[in-house]
Amino acid sequence: METVKYRLNDPRLAPRRTKLEIPGWAGKRDPRTDGSREQVWHCVPFSEGAQYGIELFYPYDFELHVTTKDGRLQLDADWGAPPDSGVQWPPFRNFGDTFYTYQILLDLKVAKGMAVRTEPHPRFYTDRTDTVPIAVPALIRNWWPMMFFCVFKSPAEGRTHIFRPNEPFAQIIVIPEEANFQLEPMGEEESAERELQSRRIYNNRPKLAAGTEWTSSSDTVFDGTYRHLHRAAKEKARHD
Template structure:
């Protein structure tokens, strides 16, 4: 178990482990049964991936609308006077029109060997309105004492990204600071073992999926094979 400690410039920016919002950005509470519309939370890999990180919330009461018009980035919002002397206000800046920055002033202290990486909040992948801000991936080492700002991709011409009060706008994941791996093809024994595993799952799918099959509104057939194996693997890991 690793510990991530945080220090805030604004207490309203307090981070938390990312949670699925159902109903909300993760979809509605459609059960896994015939006639239901498929939701992203029905997919275990997506649900696990979406909840892997730390979500950051927009702390201000005034909405910010970011748009691109005639190739020029526009940052529009009623900001008023700075809340404190000397504070960059508003906390957003144009960054070459193709990008813009948000001054976070958030400090995350990690254990040795770990780093943080910014990325879009998972609701970006479920949004149909194209209004969710797009955080640009960036890796920040644990010796850096403050995440001063986060970079975002500017919206396409005619589109508007919106920062709303108390709404998550980005996600941070904790990863090893060095990508110490190399790509290598499997040898024949390893490849044969993986192929055998795949064939066993395929052959036993009727038993593994028993009682869990359902057809969605788009005539897509789902079953609980992965969920059952996932649960069994987690139980085995706890016992080991």
């Protein structure tokens, strides 16, 4: 197990492993049963992807509203007096109107050969209000001693992104610092093996999905085939 160590300028900025909020941004606690509405947490790939990283929470006691009006960015908040720490105040700044920055002052130390990457918090993908901040992806190597600022995409004209107290605004994932892979087509034998695997799953789907089929309120049919295979694969990995 890898360890990620952190150093804070503001204790209220303490990160945590990303969690699905149910009920909350990840949806309602609707069961996997006929007539239920689909929720993102019903999907194992999304749930695993959403919980893969580290979530960061807005540390201030007031809301920040970020708006684009007549092509100009506006940052509206009741900032009050600057803190005694001597940090940039306000900590959010316009960055060419199309972006803005937050002086986050967060140090995340990862293992050699690894890096941290900022990205939108997974609640961005479930939001129906178009108010969730959009963190811009950025890769930071482990030799850099602190993440001094985080960049966000400005909202579209007439839209407003809102930072609320104790609400997550971005996610960080830990990945290899170099993308050491190349793309190449599968060979004939390997391609045939994958096709056979696919057909076996398809042919055994009635057995694998037995007792898990349900139809959502939008007439979409779901079953637990992937969930069953996922559990089996994890169990096998534990014993290998």
